[in-house]
Amino acid sequence: MKFSTKGVSEKLIPWLVPIMLLVGWQLFSVLGIIPSRILPAPTQVFQAAIDLSATGELMNHVSISLGRALIGFLIGGIIGFAFGLFNGIFRFAELFFDTSIQMLRNIPHLALIPLVILWFGIDETSKIFLVALGVMFPVYINTYHGIKSVDKGLIEMGKAYGLKGKALFFHVILPGAMSSILVGVRFSLGVMWLTLIVAETISAHSGIGYMAMNAREFMQMDVIVLAIVLYALFGKLSDVIAKLFERKLLRWNGT
């Protein structure tokens, strides 16, 4: 009994601060301490969400942003993962590519926005390109590092027990690198949202970022705040998903 109350309270405690902030925010808004020109009340933001949902506009923007995020993440993630694997496993690939990738990595990918707009305009391609570019490097670095730091003793053991090629890779090397790879994935999810927000805010004609910039023109504070809240929620959601993967793939490492 005592154990279960502890479990419940451990689940609730992290939410106390957000709930208190929300309540305080509402209270101050209602009392007029926070003018609605500066920050709309939570209920107003909620109302904006309902209104925009009713017209289908919200769903439209959200699904466009999610689509960009996902496609960009997949493209960048797969490229980063593939390079990480090859450079981690094959000495030649490492010699050939690693230095160049490390150089490119140090360019802030958001600095490319003017170039990207000139190349691809402000269509889907430019956002997906930027997200993919941003996601690629953390996945690359952590995959590469993960494979490089697999316990040499375990690899030797695998070989001594007759594993080679594919079997050695799937039984020993990949699981050994997995925790590092997942760190890369989690980190790159953050980069994914950040890139998308910036790209959509600067140049777009759809998506959550566009919705916020458009609302600014009409001084729709509630919509702007709604966009920010949406980003926060999606950021949290992707973190939760990443954690689920970690828990599933790294069960052996847990308690």
Add this chain to the structure above:
Amino acid sequence: MREKEPTFHIETEHVEKNYPGRSVLKDINLSIKKGEFVAIVGKSGCGKSTLLRLLAGLEMPSKGQLTMDQRPLAELNSEARMMFQDGRLLPWKKVIDNVSLGLTKEGKDRAKKALQLVGLEDRMTDWPAKLSGGQKQRVALARALVHEPSLLLLDEPLGALDALTRLEMQALIEDLWQQKKFTAILVTHDVEEAVAIADRVIVIENGYISLNQSIDLPRPRQRTSTPFSMYLDQILDRIMGRTQQRKITLLRSYPNTTKV
């Protein structure tokens, strides 16, 4: 070339192993009979583990030849299985999957039997992280034995265990060796362990074999018996380079127990 006796399971002829800048093994000549239990002792860095890795086929000698059943060993030794000091279980595989590593699907049943041999069938579905040091080594032993190797190579497998667990594991290894009749080569720095379970103790010093001593004691061996301590002393003297005086007096008092 000297005449080969067909009963020898493993032979090394003038085996040398050099790494850039240092020579680890120099002219190792060794003949090991099928089913023999040989212990290799020596100070750390003397090359005893290197010799084991050569026998496993994990590395190739710089010079000389290793033969197994009269066939030269040119690649990974498929008849040998190695047990490492740190166990080297895959932490992301459950105990049973560690034991059946490298086996086909039907290997699960064999893996279960191997776990029964080491008394851990009830820990089958645990992660290795949940096992104690001794249990991990028993799983590693099961993993080696599941392949039914004709040669078991033990690279200081008990070095990291506490004294009581070590005694238990020594008894288990001796017992399984008597049951399964494989050839065993144990690298250890524990001379008492070597004398307790080996048919023959080999001392490696500066890359050469400096002592090759049969242990003619009945099993199970009494570690407190006088002949036992005499063997122990003799081997320790050799390793530590102590004076031969004490050994000679001991030899005089028990002349029947050594055949050098």
